[in-house]
Amino acid sequence: MSSQTPSPDHPAFLRLPPWVKSKLRPFAIPIIQKVHDWVETECIPAEPVMRAQLAQDRWKTPKLMHELRKKAKSLGLFNLFLPNHFEESPGLTNLEYACCAEIMGRCYWAAQTMNCHAPETGNIELLAKYCTPAQKEQWLKPLMEGTMCSAYSMTEPDRASSDATNIGCSLRIEGDECIINGRKLYGNAQWNPELGFYILMACSDPENPNPWNRHTTVIVPARSKGLTMTRNLTIMGYDHAPEGHGEYIYEDVRVPAANIILGPGRAFEIAQGRLGPGRIHHCMRLIGQSERAYELALIHAIDPAKKPRGKLIGAFDSNIERIADMRMGIDSMRLVVLNAADTMDIHGNKAGKYAIAQSKILVPIQAARIIDECMQMFGGQGLTQHTPLPEMWTYARFVRVADGPDAAHRHQVGRDALKAAEGFRERHKKYNERHAEICRAWGVDPGLGGRAIEDLL
């Protein structure tokens, strides 16, 4: 790893806007720099080794990943995502961690070497926020130490799960046990022996008149009797092994009632608290991926071996413009997401709702578009395993759906935005009143200039 002294001039900070640099505390600067050096020297150059090890045993975490996790932990690079208001946090703000997450995104699995990958991040935050001390000891501690993996299980094949009030998997409490029956989609594959448990959302009180109080969140050990993974779901052809995405059947699965988080009927309180920061992490990682795709496209643009019509690929006007659009697109995404992270730090996750939704809607679409343009500059090779571009594009594409489809966020943003309409009407009425006053003062017929606005009201 590089031994450069910590400094905001280090390449780790190259693309950060000045307002972000000015907010990074001296404590955070060497950490961000270390993350940068870690990804540059230990992760990206090791990608072919990781691929080769995975090809040998698809559903086992590769030896290299174990090695890197051990090393990253010893360097103090574990769990950086956990915001500094948690007592278990290493101390970064959301904004400072967002800078790390972008760097991690440059390599698809780098976040995992630092225990900063989904769904672990959301699950750790959930357990840290809502569990009892005894639950934390049993379930949070091994996740934070990186000795166990977890999954989040909400989505169902037979329900529109973006509206979680529809979740139908049934949970019955009998004495000191919960009995679970139903079907679930997604959540890491049970086939990986390191998977320790699922954080499951199920319906425990279907007749409750308040639909927000019908559901319960419970921890289900991964090897529970009656829990079967029927297959792994591929995402646009990728199996995402060794974590994967399982399809599950629950048949009379019994777990201790002590595994219920926060209490029966309180799943919505938990779900609402879980996703804000996770969405920002995905978006920052996508920005890191877009930067890497962009760099590959630029290298290709000056490759002397590729000269259609005798010209470098980067010498064509269409590509020069394409490069400009990509550059500006990446920089604008970064502004949006860093603003969301900063808003969460200053005003809390709830107040950051709009900025989080803005990131979740804009970034995956823009990142997929940019990576797509990079593929186009590469020609045929860009769509093959000669480049990491297809995998990157798939990641950007799936984040449009994972953690809630962008349409649902857009719907919410639009509905909230409409609430301002009445205020605008009042403001424009005042323009007209003032317009009439000014016309009278100048002896001008108010009908001539004001008609259009008056007609609208």
Ligand SMILES: Cc1cc2nc3c(=O)[nH]c(=O)nc-3n(C[C@H](O)[C@H](O)[C@H](O)COP(=O)(O)OP(=O)(O)OC[C@H]3O[C@@H](n4cnc5c(N)ncnc54)[C@H](O)[C@@H]3O)c2cc1C
């Ligand atoms: C790669 C990947 C990983 C995932 N990981 C997990 C996981 O770990 N755990 C888990 O539980 N789930 C996971 N999911 C599932 C994901 O969270 C759900 O697919 C998502 O929440 C949408 O739910 P649904 O599939 O039931 O779609 P539906 O709710 O049926 O929605 C389908 C479509 O309806 C439209 N729609 C829905 N709501 C609205 C609205 N309010 N306004 C306008 N249009 C709307 C949209 O076009 C939407 O795409 C993952 C998904 C992917 C792709």
